């Protein structure tokens with residue numbers, strides 16, 4: 001998610017779940033090819049497994065960008081066919097590609113030919129006045145025909161005229177059954193679902209119909225839910241999560257980042273929702289939103305924020 005799932009966010013989320021696949025922000029293929037690669041693509045090895053999401057619609061450029069991503073060590077390359085922002089539309093990529101399924105298939109074929117790692121696509125169920133039945137089926141047939149390893153579907157349309165990107169994540173109605181029907185039609189392909197899924201319990205219900213569940217805003221705003229993923233979905237033994245260990249790991253990571261010229265706030269901005277509803281959560285948020293952004297703030301600020309959390313009472317914070 002752009003501006004959210006940067007490398008610091010992903011490092012943090014990886015402390016919460018060892019198994020879930022993490023995704024980068026969308027990076028435009030041209031930027032990968034011509035831009036500052038280490039800044040755009042660099043990541044910490046502990047983030048594995050991690051997928052690089054590309055934006056673009058030129059098969060040759062996407063193939064080149066995918067190759068660069070593979071060489072950087074990414075585990076998967078994902079093509080964005082879902083983002084509705086104006087900037088993205090003017091570059092003819094993102095959600096407007098739902099209208100050119102042959103081009104999407106060409107892009108996938110070119111990417112598949114250039115890398116050995118999985119190539120996947122994330123799309124919508126349709127755009128504007130498209131009928132989601134044929135629109136989604138045609139995109140799916142094209143991408144799987146071109147060798148895609150998975151299709152992730154944000155289960156709502158994007159309305160390209162008149163809605164902001166933010167509105168396009170909430171206003172077009174969700175249609176989970178449309179994605180389930182796609183899976184029923186393509187039993188041998190990996191179909192994942194995304195959009196509006198708030199909890200692991202909801203994710204379990206979806207897994208009765210499709211192969212994977214992708215959490216966006218819920219994972220970002222309430223990252224604590226990720227601590228249940230490995231036991232719920234990957235067969236790991238459930239254990240009490242080691243929050244002091246997490247804070248130590250994040251403090252160490254922050255110290256290394258600050259040593260290299262970074263700021264504490266680059267990291268802690270992703271952590272404000274960690275203790276959602278626990279007593280002391282409001283104070284934790286306050287410290288991370290203020291003190292952690294002061295010039296010279298160091299890892300001790302994170303530790304003092306953590307000290308505000310009271311694990312001894314189970315009562316929800318009214319904040």
Ligand SMILES: Cc1cc2nc3c(=O)[nH]c(=O)nc-3n(C[C@H](O)[C@H](O)[C@H](O)COP(=O)(O)O)c2cc1C
Nearest residue numbers: 001002025026122154169194195196197215216217
């Ligand atoms: C701030 C923000 C940035 C996003 N950036 C991307 C992106 O770069 N690529 C993408 O495929 N989706 C992006 N999305 C959409 C999410 O991946 C997801 O499809 C959408 O939020 C619906 O899922 P959710 O209800 O679980 O959040 C973004 C969403 C948000 C809130």
